[in-house]
Every structure is written in C-alpha cells, then in structure tokens.
Amino acid sequence: MPFSWFRRPRLSFDAPRLRPRREKKYGVAADLAEIAPELRQFLGQAACVQLGSFERLSALVADVPGFAPKEAIGRAAARAFARHQALVDELKHLGADPEREMTPFIASLERFGAATAGHDWTERTLGAHICGGLLDDLFAALARGVASDGVKDLPALFAVxxxxxxxxxxxxxxxxxxxxxxxxxxxxxxxRLVGDTLLVARSALRLTGDAEADDPHTEPLFAEVIAAHTRRMDALGLTA
Amino acid sequence: MPFSWFRRPRLSFDAPRLRPRREKKYGVAADLAEIAPELRQFLGQAACVQLGSFERLSALVADVPGFAPKEAIGRAAARAFARHQALVDELKHLGADPEREMTPFIASLERFGAATAGHDWTERTLGAHICGGLLDDLFAALARGVASDGVKDLPALFAVxxxxxxxxxxxxxxxxxxxxxxxxxxxxxxxRLVGDTLLVARSALRLTGDAEADDPHTEPLFAEVIAAHTRRMDALGLTA
Known part of the structure; x- marks a missing residue:
C-alpha cells in the first residue's frame, strides 16, 4: 500500500493538542495538525483498527485458495499485529492504560467488521485490501500531523x-x-466497503470535537485518501 | 509449555534417513533417531501443524473476553506463524518446494481442525492449549532425533x-x-481433544513407514508427551 500520495517530505509539529480553529494555516500539513485528534485517543483508536486488520487478515489465511496467497496474507496479518503491539506499547510508554484508550472504539469497530464481513473469500479479500488500505493511509497521514509529544517517531508506527x-x-x-x-x-x-470505511475515518477526525466531518480542513486529507482508494480499485479494473 | 520433560542434554545424530529397524539402540535418543521420519516430510508436516496453530490462535483473539488474554493470544498466534515461516524457509533452503511438502498433510489436519473446533470460547481455548501443547511437545522431541542434514539447529525452529x-x-x-x-x-x-491429537501425533511417526504406531520405540516418546498433557490438565484441575 503506497503512501506516496502525500508526496512531500514529512514535517513535524509542536502543535498544541487543541488549537483554536481559526489560527493561521501553513498549507495541508498545518491543517492536519489542526484536525488531528488528541494523541492518546488517536493511538487507542489506531491500536483497535490494527487489531481489527489482524483479525480480518488472519481469518483470510484459512479462507483463500493457494499456498503463496496464504503465506503472504499470514505475513500481512503478523505485521498488522506487530503494529497493534507497537501502538499498545507506545500507550504504556506514555503512561496510559491501553485497554481504557481502546475501549471507546471497540463497539463501532465491531459493527464495522460485521458490516464489511463479506459473503465469500473474494469479498473478504477485497475487504482486507480496500478497508485496510484506506485506514492505513488515513492513520499514516494523521500520524504525520498529530501532536506527538513524547513519541519518538509516530509515523514509523504506521509503516506498512x-x-x-x-x-x-x-x-x-x-x-x-x-x-x-x-x-x-x-x-x-x-x-459498499468504502462507504462504511469512511464512517470510521470520519470518526477518527471527530475525536476531540475539534473537527467536524464537513470541516473544510479535512477536505484535502479525504481527497487524498479517496484518490488512493480509487487507484486501488483501478488497478483491479473495478469502477470505484 | 515446558520441554523439560525430556530431561537430558540435546544430542545430535548423523543418522541415515532410513535406518534398518533392528539396528543396535543407544537409549531413548537413538530410538528417536530411528523412528524419526524423513526430514522434508517432517518439516512439511510441522509447517502445516504450525499454520494450523496460527489459525486456531488468531481466531481465538476475537473470541476470548478481556484485553490481556486477547493480547497474549495474539502474540502466541504471531509466534506460531513465525515458526511456520521458519519451517517454510528451511524447506526452501534445503531446495524443497514447501507447498509440495505440506500438501499431503493438509486434508487430515483440516479434518483434525474441524473435529477439535469446539462449541464456545472455553472449549476453543482448551483446544489451543491441549492440542497446541501436545503437538509442540511432540515435534520438539522429534526434532531432537530426526536426521537433520543441512539444518543448522533444527530444535531451535520448534522453540516455544x-x-x-x-x-x-x-x-x-x-x-x-x-x-x-x-x-x-x-x-x-x-x-476428546487428546484422542484426536494423538492420531495426528501417530501419523507424524508413520511417515516413512519406518515406525508403526505400536512400535516399541515410540513408547517412551508417547509416554512423555502424554505425561506433559496430564500435567497441563492437572494444572487446570481437570482429570486427564
């Protein structure tokens, strides 16, 4: 899953956790710092999302035909769990209780998992590709903008x-x-998948009450995430 | 899962792959070398078993209640997949086709998985503990006896x-x-679980046609594996 859609060197910010909304902007990067949710909540939701990706991918291993796909999807599942663990460890490192930070997101992510479960392995494989790709892109982009006090290299936790x-x-x-x-x-x-996934994506931005789904600052972010989604569908010869 | 039940330093053998059955014995270790199946088949079946453990454990993550157990079982699943990958890599290193070596074992291990699937998370957790523990013990013991030409440290692949x-x-x-x-x-x-698991265990010994289920040389091995199983049940307060 390429992250090249952001096409600029990563910048870091000393952004306060909650900024006044009308502060002067410095391009997309500053907008991301503005809309980025509070760090602990962000890490808690991201840890939940990665655990969901692990569950989705690991269930696919038994599901898909053929040796090479099973092996590759198993490796992807192990890496999703490693990302989940790194996020949990980071929460502990920050003095937070990972369970407490994850709990508010579990019910909605379980509903999301059920809604996007699919009827056969082709639908489930597309689900892993489309939902996983979009959420990985979104969280990687947010990680570049979120105020990351105390976290050494937040974007590295989201490397795919x-x-x-x-x-x-x-x-x-x-x-x-x-x-x-x-x-x-x-x-x-x-x-159907992208609709359900964008609901999760919007909830990731709504965490602090600092940004609404229709906030103009979220537009460039959503445009890029959806462009990457469209490229994934195009590569499969499917109309997004 | 303790491997201390074998209670002696590990020995290595330059055993031929197929030994005449009535050759002179040198204690339990030599018996293991005698009954050990041919290396590629052994690695192929072991890789299948570890993939099955990964599937069983990863499905449990969504299944069990509570944060700490989910985390711990997720780590166990990731480690089972890492063992599977190491065995697949070893087969490639030996010039074998991993898919071809695994294929003969898939159907019977799928039947085993279905027979031991369990009706709720407590049965499935016991399944992961009892089946996984017994098979890990068995393969670790066999790895100490199998002729491991070309494999640097075969038992290390089975470390749990x-x-x-x-x-x-x-x-x-x-x-x-x-x-x-x-x-x-x-x-x-x-x-019920131990009965089904011992069928898999016996098939692991029958690979080369060099040892039958009732072969007297398999007795010490089975006695030790079953003793470890009994200790696991005892620790739970259950009668084995």
Missing amino acids: DPADGHALEQLLKESLAGNAQLAARLAMWGR | DPADGHALEQLLKESLAGNAQLAARLAMWGR
Whole structure:
C-alpha cells in the first residue's frame, strides 16, 4: 500500500493538542495538525483498527485458495499485529492504560467488521485490501500531523510493507481475470466497503470535537485518501 | 509449555534417513533417531501443524473476553506463524518446494481442525492449549532425533515461549474457578481433544513407514508427551 500520495517530505509539529480553529494555516500539513485528534485517543483508536486488520487478515489465511496467497496474507496479518503491539506499547510508554484508550472504539469497530464481513473469500479479500488500505493511509497521514509529544517517531508506527497490499491485489486480479460477473459484484461491494470505511475515518477526525466531518480542513486529507482508494480499485479494473 | 520433560542434554545424530529397524539402540535418543521420519516430510508436516496453530490462535483473539488474554493470544498466534515461516524457509533452503511438502498433510489436519473446533470460547481455548501443547511437545522431541542434514539447529525452529501456554492456562483457570459444570464439560472435552491429537501425533511417526504406531520405540516418546498433557490438565484441575 503506497503512501506516496502525500508526496512531500514529512514535517513535524509542536502543535498544541487543541488549537483554536481559526489560527493561521501553513498549507495541508498545518491543517492536519489542526484536525488531528488528541494523541492518546488517536493511538487507542489506531491500536483497535490494527487489531481489527489482524483479525480480518488472519481469518483470510484459512479462507483463500493457494499456498503463496496464504503465506503472504499470514505475513500481512503478523505485521498488522506487530503494529497493534507497537501502538499498545507506545500507550504504556506514555503512561496510559491501553485497554481504557481502546475501549471507546471497540463497539463501532465491531459493527464495522460485521458490516464489511463479506459473503465469500473474494469479498473478504477485497475487504482486507480496500478497508485496510484506506485506514492505513488515513492513520499514516494523521500520524504525520498529530501532536506527538513524547513519541519518538509516530509515523514509523504506521509503516506498512507494500508487499502486503500487493499480495491481496494479485490474488484479486487472478480471480477477476475474464470473470465479468465477479467484477460487477466486487465493484458494487467495493462501493459498499468504502462507504462504511469512511464512517470510521470520519470518526477518527471527530475525536476531540475539534473537527467536524464537513470541516473544510479535512477536505484535502479525504481527497487524498479517496484518490488512493480509487487507484486501488483501478488497478483491479473495478469502477470505484 | 515446558520441554523439560525430556530431561537430558540435546544430542545430535548423523543418522541415515532410513535406518534398518533392528539396528543396535543407544537409549531413548537413538530410538528417536530411528523412528524419526524423513526430514522434508517432517518439516512439511510441522509447517502445516504450525499454520494450523496460527489459525486456531488468531481466531481465538476475537473470541476470548478481556484485553490481556486477547493480547497474549495474539502474540502466541504471531509466534506460531513465525515458526511456520521458519519451517517454510528451511524447506526452501534445503531446495524443497514447501507447498509440495505440506500438501499431503493438509486434508487430515483440516479434518483434525474441524473435529477439535469446539462449541464456545472455553472449549476453543482448551483446544489451543491441549492440542497446541501436545503437538509442540511432540515435534520438539522429534526434532531432537530426526536426521537433520543441512539444518543448522533444527530444535531451535520448534522453540516455544512458555508465556503462550501460560496465557491460555490463566484464562482457563479464571473461567473454571468455582464452576463445576464447566469443569466437567471441559474435562470431557479434553479427553476428546487428546484422542484426536494423538492420531495426528501417530501419523507424524508413520511417515516413512519406518515406525508403526505400536512400535516399541515410540513408547517412551508417547509416554512423555502424554505425561506433559496430564500435567497441563492437572494444572487446570481437570482429570486427564
């Protein structure tokens, strides 16, 4: 899953946790610092999201046909769990209780998991690719903007191996080849997935009450996240 | 999961892959070298078993209640996948095709997985503890005896963090406390689990046709594996 869509060197901020909303802006980066939710809540939700990715990917291992995809998806699952663990460890390091910080997000992420569960392994593989890709992109972007007091290298916690998305894409491409009926079904399923995933994405921005879903500062962020999503669908030959 | 039940320093053998059965014996260690299956098949079956453990444990993460058990079982799942990967990598290193070596074992291990699936999270947790513990013990013991030409440190591939078994034991102890009805049900379930697991264990010894299930040389090995199983059940207050 490429993060190149942000196409600029990473900047760091000494942003206060809650900024007055009308403060002077310095481009997209400053906007991200503005809309970024409070650090602990951010880490708590991100840890929940990565645990959800682990559950989704690890269940796929038994589900998908073929040896190479199983191996690649198992590695992706292990890496999602490693990210989850790193976020939990970071919360502990900051003196926070990881369970307490994760708890507020569990019910909505479980609803999200159920809504995007899929009816067969092709739908579930697309789910892992589309939901995982979009949420990984979003949290990586937020990590570059969030006030990261006490965290040495917050964006590093969200680094994703491009091999993981590539493996899901390859598997989907192979099953889609020459199968117009499946393509039509998965295109529709992809639109359903992105709708549900954007609800989670918007909740990530609403954490502090500092940014609303229709806040103009969230626009560049959502535009980039959705552009990356569209590229993923395009690569599969599916209309986003 | 302790491996101390073997209670002697590890020895290495330059055993031929297929030994004549009536060759002179040098104690239990030599017996193990005798009954040990051919290396590639052994690694193929072991890789399958570890993939099964990963699937079992990772599914439990969503299943069990509480934050600490989820975290601990997730770590155990990630470690089972790492063992699986190390075995697959070793097969590649030896010039073997991992998929080909694993394929003969998939159907029977899937039947085993289905037979030991359990009806709720307590049965599934006992399943992970009892089946995983017994198979990890068995393969670690076989790894000490198998002719390991070309493999630098075969037993190291089977090293298990004792924290993994301990987490499952703790979770079961907490749910069993003062619940006689659950204890009766899980004791019965444990006997079912060990029966199914021993079928897998015996198939691991039958690989080369060099040892039968009733071979007298398998007796010390099975006695030790079953003793360790009994200790796990005892620790839970369940009759094995």
